[in-house]
Amino acid sequence: xxxxxxxxxxxxxxxxxxxxxxxxxxxxxxxxxxxxxxxxxxxxxxxxxxxxxxxxxxxxxxxxxxxxxxxxxxxxxxxxxxxxxxxxxxxxxxxxxxxxxxxxxxxxxxxxxxxxxxxxxxxxxxxxxxxxxxxxxxxxxxxxxxxxxxxxxxxxxxxxxxxxxxxxxxxxxxxxxxxxxxxxxxxxxxxxxxxxxxxxxxxxxxxxxxxxxxxxxxxxxxxxxxxxxxxxxxxxxxxxxxxxxxxxxxxxxxxxxxxxxxxxxxxxxxxxxxxxxxxxxxxxxxx
Amino acid sequence: xxxxxxxxxxxxxxxxxxxxxxxxxxxxxxxxxxxxxxxxxxxxxxxxxxxxxxxxxxxxxxxxxxxxxxxxxxxxxxxxxxxxxxxxxxxxxxxxxxxxxxxxxxxxxxxxxxxxxxxxxxxxxxxxxxxxxxxxxxxxxxxxxxxxxxxxxxxxx
Numbered sequence: 001x002x003x004x005x006x007x008x009x010x011x012x013x014x015x016x017x018x019x020x021x022x023x024x025x026x027x028x029x030x031x032x033x034x035x036x037x038x039x040x041x042x043x044x045x046x047x048x049x050x051x052x053x054x055x056x057x058x059x060x061x062x063x064x065x066x067x068x069x070x071x072x073x074x075x076x077x078x079x080x081x082x083x084x085x086x087x088x089x090x091x092x093x094x095x096x097x098x099x100x101x102x103x104x105x106x107x108x109x110x111x112x113x114x115x116x117x118x119x120x121x122x123x124x125x126x127x128x129x130x131x132x133x134x135x136x137x138x139x140x141x142x143x144x145x146x147x148x149x150x151x152x153x154x155x156x157x158x159x160x161x162x163x164x165x166x167x168x169x170x171x172x173x174x175x176x177x178x179x180x181x182x183x184x185x186x187x188x189x190x191x192x193x194x195x196x197x198x199x200x201x202x203x204x205x206x207x208x209x210x211x212x213x214x215x216x217x218x219x220x221x222x223x224x225x226x227x228x229x230x231x232x233x234x235x236x237x238x239x240x241x242x243x244x245x246x247x248x249x250x251x252x253x254x255x256x257x258x259x260x261x262x263x264x265x266x267x268x269x270x271x272x273x274x275x276x277x278x279x280x281x282x283x284x285x286x287x
Numbered sequence: 288x289x290x291x292x293x294x295x296x297x298x299x300x301x302x303x304x305x306x307x308x309x310x311x312x313x314x315x316x317x318x319x320x321x322x323x324x325x326x327x328x329x330x331x332x333x334x335x336x337x338x339x340x341x342x343x344x345x346x347x348x349x350x351x352x353x354x355x356x357x358x359x360x361x362x363x364x365x366x367x368x369x370x371x372x373x374x375x376x377x378x379x380x381x382x383x384x385x386x387x388x389x390x391x392x393x394x395x396x397x398x399x400x401x402x403x404x405x406x407x408x409x410x411x412x413x414x415x416x417x418x419x420x421x422x423x424x425x426x427x428x429x430x431x432x433x434x435x436x437x438x439x440x441x442x443x444x
Contacts, residue, residue, distance in 0.1 A: 001330035001349075005288035008308030008354055031352075038311070038350045039331040051308070053355065079344070103421030105335060105399060108344040109351065190420040 003041035010053040014139065017054050017166060022141040026163040028052055032075060032114035035106045060113070060168060063087060069173040074113025074166070078102065081112060091172040093132060093181025093201060097124040100183065103191045113167040116152075119159045121257075122193035122218035126153055128183060130223045131199040131215035134172050138165040153222040175211070179203045180282040185217070186270050188261075194218040195262045196270040202233075202282035209233045209241075209283065219254040219267060226250035238283045243276035250275050293357040297322065298366025306353040313337040315353035316363060324364040324394050328423075335422035338395035339363050345402035345418070364394040367401060377401045380438045386431030392424045396432060400439060412440035 008031075011017035020028050029048040031037060032055070040046040054060060060075035063086050070090040072081075081087055081098040088095055101124050102110055115125040116136060129136070129149045136147045138161050152160050161167065175181070185197035197217035203210045212233050214226040229250035233241060256267035289308045294301050297320055304319040316325045316339065328336035330349045337348040340362040367375035374382065377400040387393045396419065403410055403418045415436035424432070 002314075003309040003311070005307070005309055007289040008291065008352065009289075010354075034352070034355075035332060035347075035350050038352075039333075041309070042331045042349070055355065103335070104403075104418045105338050105345045105347050105421045106332060106350065108346050190417075 001042045003038070004044055004047050006041075006048050007050045008053065009050060010056055012056055014057055014059050014166070014168070015141075017052050017057060018139065018141045018164070020050055020052050021164040021166065024050055024164075030054055030117075030166055032117070033077065033106075033110040034114075035102065035110040036114065036118050036120075054166065060166075065090065066171060069171050071169050071171045072112055074111065074116075074168050074170060076112045078107035078110045078112065078115070079104070082107065090174065091132065091181075093183060093199065094125075094128055094172060096181065096183040097128040097199065100124045100185050100187075100191075100194070100197070106191075112170055116170065117159060117161060117167050119153050119155075119157050119222070120193060121156050121221055121223070122195075122197065124183065124185065124194070124197060124199075124217060127197060127199045127215040127217035127223035129170065129172075130225060131201050131213040132172050132175065132181065133213070134170050136161075136167055137169045137171070138167050140165045144168070150225070156221050175201055176203055178205075179211075182278045182281045184274055184278055186274065196256075196267050196274065198271070198274055198278055200278045200282050202279075204238060204283055207237050207239065209236055209238060212282070214250055216250075216254050216271065219256045219271060221255065224254055226253040228253055241279070241283070243279050244272075246279065247272045247275035291354045291357070293354055295320070295353075295356045295358075296360045298362055304353075308352065308354055310353040311349050312339070312341075312351040312353050312356050312361070313348035315356070316348060316361070319353070322363050322365050326391055326394055328391060333423070334392065334395075335399065336392045336395040338398045338422070340398055340402045340405075343402070343405060345399045362398070362401075364397055367397065375401060377404065377435070377439065380435045381431075384431045384434040384438065386428065386435045388424070388426035388428040388431075392422055392426075396422050396424075400435065404439065409442040410440060412436050415440060 028050040031051040031053040061073040134149045181201040185194035199215045202212040216224045251271045256264040258264040294303045313327045326336045328334045332350045339348045
Protein backbone atom coordinates (compact mmCIF):
# COMPACT_ATOMS: atom_id res chain seq x y z
CA UNK A 1 0.00 0.00 0.00
CA UNK A 2 2.60 2.55 -1.06
CA UNK A 3 1.98 5.24 -3.67
CA UNK A 4 3.76 4.91 -7.01
CA UNK A 5 6.45 7.50 -7.83
CA UNK A 6 5.34 10.96 -8.94
CA UNK A 7 6.64 14.50 -8.95
CA UNK A 8 5.16 16.98 -6.51
CA UNK A 9 4.67 20.70 -6.91
CA UNK A 10 3.14 23.00 -4.29
CA UNK A 11 1.44 25.90 -6.07
CA UNK A 12 1.36 29.28 -4.35
CA UNK A 13 -1.33 30.79 -6.55
CA UNK A 14 -3.87 29.70 -9.13
CA UNK A 15 -1.76 30.58 -12.17
CA UNK A 16 1.08 28.44 -10.85
CA UNK A 17 -1.34 25.56 -10.36
CA UNK A 18 -3.05 25.85 -13.76
CA UNK A 19 0.13 25.97 -15.82
CA UNK A 20 1.34 22.39 -15.18
CA UNK A 21 -2.24 21.09 -15.61
CA UNK A 22 -2.39 22.72 -19.04
CA UNK A 23 1.01 21.28 -19.96
CA UNK A 24 0.47 17.89 -18.30
CA UNK A 25 -1.99 16.43 -20.80
CA UNK A 26 -4.02 14.68 -18.13
CA UNK A 27 -1.03 13.06 -16.41
CA UNK A 28 -0.91 15.81 -13.81
CA UNK A 29 -3.49 15.58 -11.02
CA UNK A 30 -4.65 18.16 -8.50
CA UNK A 31 -4.00 17.35 -4.83
CA UNK A 32 -6.75 19.00 -2.77
CA UNK A 33 -7.52 17.44 0.63
CA UNK A 34 -6.10 14.13 -0.53
CA UNK A 35 -8.57 12.03 1.45
CA UNK A 36 -9.66 10.20 -1.71
CA UNK A 37 -6.63 10.71 -3.93
CA UNK A 38 -4.14 9.23 -1.45
CA UNK A 39 -6.11 5.97 -1.09
CA UNK A 40 -6.32 5.80 -4.90
CA UNK A 41 -2.54 6.22 -5.05
CA UNK A 42 -2.04 3.63 -2.30
CA UNK A 43 -4.10 1.16 -4.34
CA UNK A 44 -2.24 2.33 -7.46
CA UNK A 45 -5.55 3.05 -9.15
CA UNK A 46 -4.09 6.44 -10.06
CA UNK A 47 -0.62 6.90 -11.52
CA UNK A 48 -0.04 10.60 -12.13
CA UNK A 49 3.33 11.89 -13.27
CA UNK A 50 2.80 15.04 -11.22
CA UNK A 51 0.70 16.08 -8.23
CA UNK A 52 -0.13 19.78 -8.10
CA UNK A 53 -0.82 20.63 -4.46
CA UNK A 54 -3.33 23.50 -4.16
CA UNK A 55 -3.47 23.60 -0.35
CA UNK A 56 -1.39 26.79 -0.35
CA UNK A 57 -3.57 28.72 -2.83
CA UNK A 58 -5.27 31.48 -0.85
CA UNK A 59 -7.75 32.29 -3.66
CA UNK A 60 -9.45 28.92 -3.10
CA UNK A 61 -10.32 29.70 0.52
CA UNK A 62 -13.03 31.86 2.02
CA UNK A 63 -16.77 31.84 2.66
CA UNK A 64 -18.82 34.93 1.87
CA UNK A 65 -22.33 36.11 1.18
CA UNK A 66 -22.90 37.06 -2.45
CA UNK A 67 -25.96 38.51 -4.22
CA UNK A 68 -28.15 35.44 -4.26
CA UNK A 69 -26.44 33.03 -1.90
CA UNK A 70 -23.21 32.00 -0.27
CA UNK A 71 -19.95 31.55 -2.13
CA UNK A 72 -17.61 28.92 -0.70
CA UNK A 73 -13.98 28.55 -1.75
CA UNK A 74 -13.41 25.12 -3.27
CA UNK A 75 -10.62 24.28 -0.79
CA UNK A 76 -12.87 24.88 2.22
CA UNK A 77 -12.38 21.93 4.57
CA UNK A 78 -15.35 19.72 5.42
CA UNK A 79 -14.65 20.44 9.11
CA UNK A 80 -14.98 24.18 8.41
CA UNK A 81 -18.35 23.64 6.70
CA UNK A 82 -19.60 21.97 9.88
CA UNK A 83 -18.79 24.95 12.10
CA UNK A 84 -18.96 28.03 9.87
CA UNK A 85 -21.62 30.56 11.00
CA UNK A 86 -22.35 31.92 7.50
CA UNK A 87 -23.02 28.41 6.17
CA UNK A 88 -25.13 27.61 9.25
CA UNK A 89 -27.25 30.70 8.58
CA UNK A 90 -27.40 30.71 4.76
CA UNK A 91 -27.24 27.09 3.66
CA UNK A 92 -27.65 24.83 6.69
CA UNK A 93 -28.39 21.81 4.47
CA UNK A 94 -24.74 21.75 3.46
CA UNK A 95 -23.63 21.59 7.09
CA UNK A 96 -26.17 18.82 7.68
CA UNK A 97 -24.65 16.87 4.78
CA UNK A 98 -21.12 17.43 6.13
CA UNK A 99 -21.97 15.49 9.30
CA UNK A 100 -22.21 12.35 7.18
CA UNK A 101 -18.97 12.93 5.24
CA UNK A 102 -16.18 10.62 6.46
CA UNK A 103 -14.88 11.08 9.99
CA UNK A 104 -13.45 13.89 12.10
CA UNK A 105 -9.94 12.85 11.04
CA UNK A 106 -10.73 13.01 7.30
CA UNK A 107 -12.97 16.10 7.50
CA UNK A 108 -9.99 18.02 8.90
CA UNK A 109 -8.37 17.79 5.45
CA UNK A 110 -11.09 16.78 2.98
CA UNK A 111 -12.56 19.66 0.98
CA UNK A 112 -15.86 20.67 -0.61
CA UNK A 113 -14.34 21.10 -4.07
CA UNK A 114 -12.44 17.84 -3.84
CA UNK A 115 -15.58 15.91 -2.99
CA UNK A 116 -17.60 17.49 -5.81
CA UNK A 117 -14.79 16.99 -8.33
CA UNK A 118 -14.40 13.33 -7.41
CA UNK A 119 -18.15 12.77 -7.94
CA UNK A 120 -18.55 9.56 -5.95
CA UNK A 121 -22.17 8.50 -6.70
CA UNK A 122 -22.87 7.65 -3.03
CA UNK A 123 -21.32 10.83 -1.59
CA UNK A 124 -23.24 13.51 0.24
CA UNK A 125 -22.01 16.80 -1.22
CA UNK A 126 -22.76 16.07 -4.89
CA UNK A 127 -26.40 15.26 -4.08
CA UNK A 128 -26.66 18.33 -1.88
CA UNK A 129 -25.24 20.53 -4.64
CA UNK A 130 -27.74 19.02 -7.09
CA UNK A 131 -30.77 19.52 -4.82
CA UNK A 132 -29.91 23.08 -3.89
CA UNK A 133 -28.90 24.16 -7.40
CA UNK A 134 -25.27 24.94 -6.62
CA UNK A 135 -23.04 26.57 -9.25
CA UNK A 136 -19.46 25.41 -9.62
CA UNK A 137 -16.90 27.92 -10.87
CA UNK A 138 -13.97 26.24 -12.57
CA UNK A 139 -10.85 27.68 -14.14
CA UNK A 140 -8.19 26.63 -16.57
CA UNK A 141 -5.30 28.60 -18.06
CA UNK A 142 -7.73 29.65 -20.81
CA UNK A 143 -10.30 31.20 -18.50
CA UNK A 144 -13.17 30.63 -16.10
CA UNK A 145 -16.61 29.11 -16.60
CA UNK A 146 -19.56 28.35 -14.38
CA UNK A 147 -21.23 24.94 -14.36
CA UNK A 148 -24.71 24.26 -12.99
CA UNK A 149 -25.06 21.23 -10.73
CA UNK A 150 -27.56 19.57 -13.08
CA UNK A 151 -25.01 19.57 -15.92
CA UNK A 152 -21.99 18.78 -13.75
CA UNK A 153 -22.28 15.10 -12.72
CA UNK A 154 -22.01 12.96 -15.84
CA UNK A 155 -21.37 9.49 -14.43
CA UNK A 156 -19.56 7.68 -11.63
CA UNK A 157 -16.42 9.71 -10.86
CA UNK A 158 -17.03 11.73 -14.00
CA UNK A 159 -17.84 15.43 -14.16
CA UNK A 160 -18.11 18.13 -16.81
CA UNK A 161 -14.71 19.47 -15.70
CA UNK A 162 -11.77 19.08 -18.09
CA UNK A 163 -8.48 17.61 -16.78
CA UNK A 164 -6.81 21.03 -16.97
CA UNK A 165 -9.49 22.73 -14.86
CA UNK A 166 -9.56 23.43 -11.13
CA UNK A 167 -12.76 24.14 -9.23
CA UNK A 168 -12.33 27.53 -7.58
CA UNK A 169 -15.63 28.08 -5.74
CA UNK A 170 -19.12 26.78 -5.24
CA UNK A 171 -22.13 29.08 -4.83
CA UNK A 172 -25.19 27.78 -3.01
CA UNK A 173 -28.17 29.98 -3.92
CA UNK A 174 -30.59 31.18 -1.27
CA UNK A 175 -33.79 29.19 -0.97
CA UNK A 176 -35.35 31.86 1.24
CA UNK A 177 -35.51 32.08 5.01
CA UNK A 178 -38.49 29.73 5.35
CA UNK A 179 -36.96 26.93 3.26
CA UNK A 180 -36.16 23.64 4.92
CA UNK A 181 -33.48 21.22 3.85
CA UNK A 182 -33.03 17.75 5.30
CA UNK A 183 -30.24 15.30 4.55
CA UNK A 184 -30.39 11.71 5.68
CA UNK A 185 -28.58 8.52 4.79
CA UNK A 186 -28.53 4.86 5.69
CA UNK A 187 -25.07 3.29 5.93
CA UNK A 188 -23.76 0.24 7.73
CA UNK A 189 -21.15 2.17 9.72
CA UNK A 190 -20.77 5.81 10.62
CA UNK A 191 -18.65 7.53 7.97
CA UNK A 192 -19.28 4.98 5.23
CA UNK A 193 -20.62 5.97 1.88
CA UNK A 194 -24.40 5.76 1.88
CA UNK A 195 -26.31 2.68 0.82
CA UNK A 196 -29.22 5.08 0.35
CA UNK A 197 -29.14 8.83 0.86
CA UNK A 198 -31.66 11.59 0.29
CA UNK A 199 -31.48 15.37 0.23
CA UNK A 200 -34.79 17.15 0.24
CA UNK A 201 -35.36 20.89 0.11
CA UNK A 202 -38.78 22.53 0.23
CA UNK A 203 -40.48 25.86 0.55
CA UNK A 204 -44.06 26.07 1.74
CA UNK A 205 -46.24 29.18 1.63
CA UNK A 206 -49.77 29.34 3.02
CA UNK A 207 -49.88 25.57 3.32
CA UNK A 208 -48.86 24.96 -0.29
CA UNK A 209 -45.61 23.58 -1.66
CA UNK A 210 -44.10 26.38 -3.75
CA UNK A 211 -40.78 24.73 -4.49
CA UNK A 212 -39.17 21.40 -3.77
CA UNK A 213 -36.08 19.47 -4.85
CA UNK A 214 -35.42 15.80 -4.24
CA UNK A 215 -31.95 14.36 -4.80
CA UNK A 216 -30.82 10.81 -4.09
CA UNK A 217 -27.30 9.51 -3.55
CA UNK A 218 -26.11 5.92 -3.65
CA UNK A 219 -29.15 5.31 -5.87
CA UNK A 220 -27.59 5.52 -9.32
CA UNK A 221 -24.44 6.33 -11.31
CA UNK A 222 -24.70 9.99 -10.27
CA UNK A 223 -26.80 11.85 -7.71
CA UNK A 224 -30.32 11.75 -9.15
CA UNK A 225 -33.24 14.18 -9.01
CA UNK A 226 -36.78 12.83 -8.78
CA UNK A 227 -38.42 15.31 -11.12
CA UNK A 228 -41.73 13.44 -11.37
CA UNK A 229 -42.28 13.56 -7.63
CA UNK A 230 -41.18 17.21 -7.48
CA UNK A 231 -43.73 18.12 -10.16
CA UNK A 232 -46.46 16.15 -8.42
CA UNK A 233 -45.83 18.03 -5.17
CA UNK A 234 -45.36 21.57 -6.45
CA UNK A 235 -48.45 23.73 -6.10
CA UNK A 236 -50.25 21.16 -3.93
CA UNK A 237 -51.53 21.71 -0.41
CA UNK A 238 -49.30 19.88 2.06
CA UNK A 239 -52.38 18.40 3.72
CA UNK A 240 -53.41 16.76 0.42
CA UNK A 241 -50.11 14.98 -0.21
CA UNK A 242 -50.04 11.19 -0.27
CA UNK A 243 -46.52 10.51 0.93
CA UNK A 244 -46.56 6.78 0.18
CA UNK A 245 -47.60 7.41 -3.43
CA UNK A 246 -45.01 10.17 -3.75
CA UNK A 247 -42.32 7.85 -2.39
CA UNK A 248 -43.20 5.35 -5.11
CA UNK A 249 -42.96 8.08 -7.74
CA UNK A 250 -39.66 9.37 -6.33
CA UNK A 251 -38.07 5.94 -6.23
CA UNK A 252 -39.17 5.31 -9.84
CA UNK A 253 -36.65 7.96 -10.94
CA UNK A 254 -33.70 6.12 -9.36
CA UNK A 255 -31.41 3.44 -10.77
CA UNK A 256 -29.82 1.82 -7.71
CA UNK A 257 -26.83 -0.49 -8.03
CA UNK A 258 -26.94 -4.16 -7.13
CA UNK A 259 -23.58 -4.77 -5.48
CA UNK A 260 -21.72 -6.35 -2.59
CA UNK A 261 -22.92 -3.58 -0.23
CA UNK A 262 -26.65 -4.01 -0.87
CA UNK A 263 -29.08 -5.23 -3.49
CA UNK A 264 -31.03 -2.79 -5.63
CA UNK A 265 -34.20 -4.20 -4.07
CA UNK A 266 -32.94 -3.38 -0.56
CA UNK A 267 -31.96 0.14 -1.58
CA UNK A 268 -35.39 0.79 -3.11
CA UNK A 269 -37.11 -0.59 -0.01
CA UNK A 270 -35.08 1.68 2.28
CA UNK A 271 -35.67 4.65 -0.04
CA UNK A 272 -39.47 4.13 0.13
CA UNK A 273 -39.23 4.14 3.92
CA UNK A 274 -37.09 7.23 4.37
CA UNK A 275 -38.81 9.42 1.76
CA UNK A 276 -42.06 10.08 3.69
CA UNK A 277 -40.11 10.91 6.85
CA UNK A 278 -37.90 13.49 5.13
CA UNK A 279 -40.83 14.89 3.17
CA UNK A 280 -42.76 15.47 6.40
CA UNK A 281 -39.71 17.07 8.02
CA UNK A 282 -39.32 19.60 5.22
CA UNK A 283 -43.01 20.28 4.63
CA UNK A 284 -45.10 19.93 7.75
CA UNK A 285 -43.09 21.95 10.24
CA UNK A 286 -43.46 25.07 8.10
CA UNK A 287 -46.87 25.42 6.47
CA UNK B 288 10.29 11.49 -8.90
CA UNK B 289 10.96 14.71 -7.03
CA UNK B 290 12.64 14.86 -3.63
CA UNK B 291 12.06 17.58 -1.10
CA UNK B 292 13.91 18.94 1.91
CA UNK B 293 11.45 19.32 4.76
CA UNK B 294 11.51 20.47 8.36
CA UNK B 295 8.77 19.22 10.63
CA UNK B 296 8.32 20.38 14.21
CA UNK B 297 7.85 16.91 15.66
CA UNK B 298 6.79 16.81 19.30
CA UNK B 299 8.32 20.25 19.80
CA UNK B 300 11.65 19.55 18.14
CA UNK B 301 12.60 20.34 14.53
CA UNK B 302 13.32 17.28 12.39
CA UNK B 303 14.93 17.81 8.99
CA UNK B 304 14.84 15.22 6.26
CA UNK B 305 14.95 14.77 2.52
CA UNK B 306 11.90 12.83 1.39
CA UNK B 307 10.57 11.39 -1.83
CA UNK B 308 7.37 13.12 -2.90
CA UNK B 309 5.43 9.86 -2.45
CA UNK B 310 6.53 9.40 1.20
CA UNK B 311 3.45 9.57 3.43
CA UNK B 312 3.59 11.43 6.72
CA UNK B 313 3.12 8.09 8.51
CA UNK B 314 6.11 6.51 6.79
CA UNK B 315 8.18 9.65 7.43
CA UNK B 316 7.42 9.43 11.16
CA UNK B 317 8.37 5.77 11.42
CA UNK B 318 11.23 5.48 8.94
CA UNK B 319 12.84 8.89 8.71
CA UNK B 320 12.13 10.27 12.18
CA UNK B 321 12.39 6.88 13.92
CA UNK B 322 9.23 7.43 15.91
CA UNK B 323 7.47 4.08 15.73
CA UNK B 324 4.69 4.91 18.18
CA UNK B 325 2.52 5.82 15.20
CA UNK B 326 1.12 2.58 13.80
CA UNK B 327 0.25 2.09 10.16
CA UNK B 328 -2.39 -0.52 9.47
CA UNK B 329 -4.65 -0.20 6.43
CA UNK B 330 -2.63 2.58 4.75
CA UNK B 331 -5.65 3.82 2.85
CA UNK B 332 -7.51 5.92 5.36
CA UNK B 333 -10.06 3.49 6.71
CA UNK B 334 -8.81 2.28 10.09
CA UNK B 335 -7.56 5.38 11.95
CA UNK B 336 -4.58 3.59 13.55
CA UNK B 337 -2.09 6.13 12.12
CA UNK B 338 -3.88 9.22 13.46
CA UNK B 339 -1.56 12.03 14.57
CA UNK B 340 -2.15 15.69 15.40
CA UNK B 341 -1.08 18.24 12.76
CA UNK B 342 -1.41 21.89 13.78
CA UNK B 343 -3.96 20.96 16.43
CA UNK B 344 -6.15 18.69 14.31
CA UNK B 345 -6.32 14.90 14.31
CA UNK B 346 -5.53 13.63 10.81
CA UNK B 347 -4.73 10.28 9.26
CA UNK B 348 -0.96 10.25 8.64
CA UNK B 349 -1.38 7.78 5.75
CA UNK B 350 -3.53 10.35 3.90
CA UNK B 351 -1.05 13.19 4.01
CA UNK B 352 2.30 13.40 2.27
CA UNK B 353 5.42 14.06 4.34
CA UNK B 354 6.22 17.02 2.08
CA UNK B 355 2.88 18.54 3.05
CA UNK B 356 3.96 18.54 6.71
CA UNK B 357 6.89 20.85 5.94
CA UNK B 358 6.86 23.68 8.50
CA UNK B 359 3.98 22.19 10.48
CA UNK B 360 3.69 21.06 14.08
CA UNK B 361 3.12 17.34 14.33
CA UNK B 362 2.35 15.59 17.61
CA UNK B 363 2.56 11.83 17.90
CA UNK B 364 1.88 9.56 20.84
CA UNK B 365 5.55 9.97 21.85
CA UNK B 366 4.88 13.65 22.45
CA UNK B 367 1.95 13.35 24.84
CA UNK B 368 3.49 12.56 28.22
CA UNK B 369 4.63 15.42 30.45
CA UNK B 370 8.33 16.20 30.96
CA UNK B 371 8.20 14.42 34.33
CA UNK B 372 7.03 11.26 32.56
CA UNK B 373 3.46 11.38 33.84
CA UNK B 374 0.84 10.21 31.39
CA UNK B 375 -1.45 12.50 29.42
CA UNK B 376 -4.96 12.27 30.87
CA UNK B 377 -6.16 10.38 27.80
CA UNK B 378 -3.39 7.82 28.28
CA UNK B 379 -4.22 7.58 31.99
CA UNK B 380 -7.92 7.12 31.28
CA UNK B 381 -7.13 4.43 28.70
CA UNK B 382 -4.98 2.60 31.24
CA UNK B 383 -7.55 2.94 34.03
CA UNK B 384 -10.37 1.63 31.84
CA UNK B 385 -8.29 -1.24 30.41
CA UNK B 386 -9.14 0.31 27.03
CA UNK B 387 -6.58 -1.55 24.98
CA UNK B 388 -6.11 -5.11 23.92
CA UNK B 389 -3.39 -5.84 21.34
CA UNK B 390 -2.49 -2.14 21.27
CA UNK B 391 -2.21 -1.74 17.52
CA UNK B 392 -5.02 0.78 17.13
CA UNK B 393 -4.32 2.44 20.49
CA UNK B 394 -1.93 5.29 19.51
CA UNK B 395 -4.43 6.55 16.93
CA UNK B 396 -7.31 6.39 19.40
CA UNK B 397 -5.25 8.28 21.98
CA UNK B 398 -4.31 11.00 19.49
CA UNK B 399 -7.93 11.48 18.37
CA UNK B 400 -9.11 11.87 21.97
CA UNK B 401 -6.19 14.18 22.81
CA UNK B 402 -7.03 16.41 19.83
CA UNK B 403 -10.70 16.43 20.79
CA UNK B 404 -9.84 17.58 24.32
CA UNK B 405 -7.45 20.20 22.99
CA UNK B 406 -10.18 21.63 20.75
CA UNK B 407 -12.80 21.48 23.49
CA UNK B 408 -11.68 20.80 27.08
CA UNK B 409 -15.25 19.90 28.07
CA UNK B 410 -16.56 17.71 25.27
CA UNK B 411 -19.77 15.77 25.59
CA UNK B 412 -19.77 11.99 25.49
CA UNK B 413 -21.46 12.00 22.04
CA UNK B 414 -18.70 14.38 20.79
CA UNK B 415 -16.07 11.85 21.85
CA UNK B 416 -18.03 8.89 20.49
CA UNK B 417 -18.33 10.70 17.16
CA UNK B 418 -14.55 11.24 17.13
CA UNK B 419 -13.96 7.59 18.02
CA UNK B 420 -16.17 6.45 15.13
CA UNK B 421 -13.16 7.07 12.87
CA UNK B 422 -11.27 4.15 14.42
CA UNK B 423 -11.38 0.43 13.90
CA UNK B 424 -10.23 -1.97 16.63
CA UNK B 425 -9.88 -5.48 15.24
CA UNK B 426 -9.84 -6.91 18.77
CA UNK B 427 -13.27 -5.25 18.96
CA UNK B 428 -12.19 -3.62 22.22
CA UNK B 429 -14.71 -0.82 21.93
CA UNK B 430 -16.34 -1.17 25.34
CA UNK B 431 -13.18 0.08 27.07
CA UNK B 432 -12.91 3.04 24.69
CA UNK B 433 -16.53 3.91 25.37
CA UNK B 434 -15.74 3.94 29.10
CA UNK B 435 -12.89 6.36 28.36
CA UNK B 436 -15.26 8.62 26.42
CA UNK B 437 -17.58 8.62 29.42
CA UNK B 438 -14.74 9.46 31.82
CA UNK B 439 -13.30 12.24 29.71
CA UNK B 440 -16.67 13.83 28.89
CA UNK B 441 -17.28 17.17 30.55
CA UNK B 442 -13.59 17.55 31.37
CA UNK B 443 -13.45 14.66 33.87
CA UNK B 444 -10.24 12.72 34.40
